[in-house]
Amino acid sequence: MSVHGVTGEDRDDYTKGESREIRLRSRRLLLQIVRPHRARIAWTMLLVVVSAGAGVVGPAIIAYGIDTALPAILDGQDWMPLWVATIGYVVSAVVAGVLMYAYTVSSARISQAVLFSLRRRLFDHTQRLSLEFHEQYTSGRIIARQTSDLESIRDLLDQGLNELVRGILFMAFTGVAMVLLDPISGLVLAIALVPAILLTRWFQQRATVLFRETRSTSARMIVYFVETMTGIRAVKAFRTEARNDDEFGDRVEDYRLANHRVISIFGIYEPGIVAIGAISIATIVLLGGIRVIEGDLAIGVLLATALYARQFFQPIQGVAMFFNGYQSASAALEKISGVLEEEPTVPEPTQPQRLEASRGRIDFDEVRFAYATGADVLPSLDLHIPAGQTVALVGTTGAGKSTLAKLVSRFYDPTEGAVRLDGIDMRDLANEDLRRAVVMVTQEAYLFSGTVAENIALGRPQASREEIEGAARAVGAHAFIAALPDGYDTDVNKRGGRVSSGQRQLLSFARAFLADPAVLILDEATASLDIPSERLVQQALQTLLADRTAIIIAHRLSTVSIADRVLVMEHGRVIEDGSPAELIAAGGKFAGLHRAWRESLV
Structure with a gap:
């Protein structure tokens, strides 16, 4: 090391x-x-x-x-x-x-x-x-x-x-x-x-x-x-x-x-x-x-x-x-x-535009992006995601999927072009409005010191216990939380309050859903879940993502099946775009990935 x-x-x-x-x-x-x-x-x-x-x-x-x-x-x-x-x-x-x-x-x-x-x-x-x-x-x-x-x-x-x-x-x-x-x-x-x-x-x-x-x-x-x-x-x-x-x-x-x-x-x-x-x-x-x-x-x-x-x-x-x-x-x-x-590379706008209620429409207008120490990750991207659509991003490692998600979350700003939310350049949005409108759940589910309820309410500290429990039930986390020594009041960092990596991920889902964003990004967020837990989450996702824009990055194509639209990325470009059924029928890159995934289940 x-x-x-x-x-x-x-x-x-x-x-x-x-x-x-x-x-x-x-x-x-x-x-x-x-x-x-x-x-x-x-x-x-x-x-x-x-x-x-x-x-x-x-x-x-x-x-x-x-x-x-x-x-x-x-x-x-x-x-x-x-x-x-x-x-x-x-x-x-x-x-x-x-x-x-x-x-x-x-x-x-x-x-x-x-x-x-x-x-x-x-x-x-x-x-x-x-x-x-x-x-x-x-x-x-x-x-x-x-x-x-x-x-x-x-x-x-x-x-x-x-x-x-x-x-x-x-x-x-x-x-x-x-x-x-x-x-x-x-x-x-x-x-x-x-x-x-x-x-x-x-x-x-x-x-x-x-x-x-x-x-x-x-x-x-x-x-x-x-x-x-x-x-x-x-x-x-x-x-x-x-x-x-x-x-x-x-x-x-x-x-x-x-x-x-x-x-x-x-x-x-x-x-x-x-x-x-x-x-x-x-x-x-x-x-x-x-x-x-x-x-x-x-x-x-x-x-x-x-x-x-x-x-x-x-x-x-x-x-x-x-x-x-x-x-x-x-x-x-x-x-x-x-x-x-050090100055933030993603600065707060001096005169931010307010976005009281986001619908969740996302537009990439001629976006080019490169990290400070490397070549272009996204050489030129034009992409339009209507409000309420669930989009799955698939592709090999390094294709640019996570980078696209980070741009939507405004963890980074594009090198050229603009990423827009409801027609407003994200660089002009107040951070408060942006964080309320866009939430990302990653594979690295992190729990802070405190109770289970406090961790779920991270994005909405004022949420009631009923709202917290409702979010946990929606993602299938209520059963294991209720089995903890103190239920929702269990300290996650004390003996008896330890949770598995899959359970941590379920808590991070509950945290995101309680925040109720207009845009929800799942970056390999189901990778830590076992098959039964993943099925529970997929059932919850179909209900909870119905009225919001969602971007799902996953190698497990079972998660992709709930998407309205699939984007296959390669070298920072979208090479296939369509519904899962359309892409499977077309016999292209996604069809090959889907076939390999089906064979791996046999």
């Missing part, structure tokens, strides 16, 4: 122009999602500025206490300076703590609001994208966008930004305080800052590359896992477990090596920052001690500068951790912005 679909935003070989455009796109997205929270962001920034300032004054107060308050007590028994120093230190610590709490709560609210907006926006946009996108963009990548990528952004907003903003402000205020207390110590700190900046820059450049690699290897691992679990029946059928284990192991190993390289640069960066900080403190204490002996520096100032130097380099490690989260979140935001930049 190979991983397909890890392309586009998951690849590593960007050109410079592509990388720049992707970065700009992700920044535009970031600005869009934070813009509604500008007032709270400004308030939060004020809190962190005051909090950082209150946290920095502590060593200066200590210096005041040692150099001013203590001599005042020894010289004149004046305790007031000491009380001022003590109360000032406690007040600054309390203010810093309270404001830090307020800042943390406020920033958390911003991050949660941003994540809520981004998560909803990604879900809503992905739903609106056309079928073409979902057929090309693998489910594993979609899941990675909504899970691991958003979690990376959450980690950055909840923790990384706190470390960065507070760290930078704390370093800035500390540097200013040192210069005001002792310019020479401030100069030593400024000199030490040069190698720290160079080391940080080296780390940033390396981390940018390596964290992108971890995101790509993580995406490949998730995609492979999801695809394997989704196709577990094929895995079991062809006994590919051992080969899958090896391939998944390779992807896990790639992810492990990528993370190992990240850890390696952290192993250089963090000890390097610690060493620069230790050397700086030692130099400040040594020079300060000499000056204290010579009487050029007060001992309280020396202690304060040593404390400031120690505090100055602590946030740098937090900034390093920010780069960890930033690179991961930046790569995640680029991928999410890539999905959000």
